[in-house]
Amino acid sequence: MPPDTGPASRAIAHVRGLAEGVPLDRALRVTLHFHPDLPYIGGSTLKAIADRGAYLSQFETQTGNGGLTAHPGGDRWRWESRIFGGAYDEHESAERPKYGSLNYRADPYGGSPRFGSSYFLLAEHTLERTTFCFPDSVFEPDLFGTADAMNLVDAAAAVQFDDPLDDYIEAHVHGTIDIASDVEALVLDPSYRDTPFNEIAQSLACPVLWHDGYTVSVEEIAHHPDYRGPHIVDLARDIAHEGDLTPYLLGRARGESCDPQDLKKLWHYIARYGIRK
Numbered sequence: 001m002p003p004d005t006g007p008a009s010r011a012i013a014h015v016r017g018l019a020e021g022v023p024l025d026r027a028l029r030v031t032l033h034f035h036p037d038l039p040y041i042g043g044s045t046l047k048a049i050a051d052r053g054a055y056l057s058q059f060e061t062q063t064g065n066g067g068l069t070a071h072p073g074g075d076r077w078r079w080e081s082r083i084f085g086g087a088y089d090e091h092e093s094a095e096r097p098k099y100g101s102l103n104y105r106a107d108p109y110g111g112s113p114r115f116g117s118s119y120f121l122l123a124e125h126t127l128e129r130t131t132f133c134f135p136d137s138v139f140e141p142d143l144f145g146t147a148d149a150m151n152l153v154d155a156a157a158a159v160q161f162d163d164p165l166d167d168y169i170e171a172h173v174h175g176t177i178d179i180a181s182d183v184e185a186l187v188l189d190p191s192y193r194d195t196p197f198n199e200i201a202q203s204l205a206c207p208v209l210w211h212d213g214y215t216v217s218v219e220e221i222a223h224h225p226d227y228r229g230p231h232i233v234d235l236a237r238d239i240a241h242e243g244d245l246t247p248y249l250l251g252r253a254r255g256e257s258c259d260p261q262d263l264k265k266l267w268h269y270i271a272r273y274g275i276r277k
Contacts, residue, residue, distance in 0.1 A: 007087045007095055008129065008174035014085035015131040018144040021151025024102075029184070030130055030171045032100035033116035035267070036188065036197045037251030046200050053205065055120060055177035057098045079137040083144075083172075097172035102132055104153045104169060108211050110187065112168035113271045117189040117214060117247035120206075122173065126182050129174045135159075136170050145169075165272055180205035189213055191248035214274035216245050221269045228265035235262055236269065245270055 032055060036046035040056075049055055058076065080096065081089050088096050100122070101111030110119040122130075132145035134152040145152040152169050161167045177183070183206040190213040192198055201208045221236045236245055239253040250267055254260070 007084075007091050008097075011084035011087035011097070011172075012129060012131055012146065012174055014087060015083065015144050016146045016149065018142075019131075019146045019149035019151075021145060021149050021154075024127060024145070024147045024150040025153075026124055026127065028106075028127075029103050029124070030100045030122045030126060030173060031103045031110035031112070031119040031187075032098060032122065032173070032177070033110055033112055033114075033119045035116045035247065035251060036118050036192065036201070037248070037254065039254060044197070044200070046197055049179065050200050050203050053179050055098050055179070055183075057093065057096050060093045075138070079140065082140065083131075083133065083137060097131075097174045098177055100171045100173060101168040102152070102171050104156065108187075110211075111171075112165075114165040114168070114268065117267070117271070118192075119187050120177070120179075121184045121187055121209075122177070123182055123184050126173055126177070131172045131174070132169055133172075134169050135166070136168070163272070165268060185209045187211055189247045191215075191246035195248060197248075214247055214270050216270050216274040218243050218245065220273050220275075221245070224269070224273065227272070228268055232262060232265045232269065235266055239266075245274075 034045060036044060038045040040048045045056065084097075100119075103111035105111075127147040130147065132150065132152050133141045134143045134145075134156050135141055143152055143155055156167070156169050159167075185207045186201055186204060187209045188198070188201060188211075190210050192201075193210070198208075218233075218236050218240045222233050225233050235258065239245070239249060239258075241249055245266070247267075247270065250263060250270065253263060
């Protein structure tokens with residue numbers, strides 16, 4: 001059989017040449033964070049994943065809770081070109097890697113809550129086609145890892161972040177992420193239990209689990225106006241229910257006339273200051 005020369009194999013080989021360290025602890029898992037209720041082609045991101053039976057990248061959805069620059073010539077495209085040695089430059093969106101994080105602290109809320117209230121927990125075998133960097137690729141890092149050469153856990157543990165939402169090791173999963181064969185579980189916020197999103201989740205070919213949940217009071221958010229700005233505190237007051245915010249309430253506001261970037265900042269408040277019940 002001839003060697004695989006596809007973009008994923010070339011990208012992984014390129015990063016492997018930059019990586020240093022010992023093999024990764026195989027008990028660790030990659031988590032792919034997302035908001036299940038982000039809109040996508042007249043429906044939701046979770047519904048689109050259920051319909052396809054596979055995870056979608058930001059290049060495909062054009063949504064996310066980070067920078068929205070996943071398009072040809074955008075910052076995300078440029079960072080990928082640098083990190084992966086140009087392997088994906090001429091390829092379609094569906095072929096590009098999917099972004100997540102290495103949950104090296106075994107946090108039940110996943111490896112990078114900054115990017116969503118819920119996450120897919122990937123199976124061990126996907127580590128073989130996952131590359132890593134630290135810090136986030138937005139900072140154009142020069143520390144890289146693969147399953148067989150990984151010194152990023154020690155590097156990340158040595159850094160003190162002012163914002164705990166910045167504390168993660170970025171992961172790039174190459175190739176299709178099939179829900180039936182590549183995912184151990186979908187882990188949802190409990191605010192989605194009695195909603196249509198639970199029904200969609202139950203239709204997936206993977207187990208559905210629940211973490212303990214995010215709830216934050218407007219009063220708590222108001223104690224930190226400098227974190228994302230006083231206007232985000234005002235937005236919290238507008239959409240809270242009985243003085244509290246949850247991921248599901250935040251999602252309902254996406255169907256209104258709220259600025260998506262403001263809602264992203266409000267999620268940061270919920271993720272950082274939310275009481276996990």
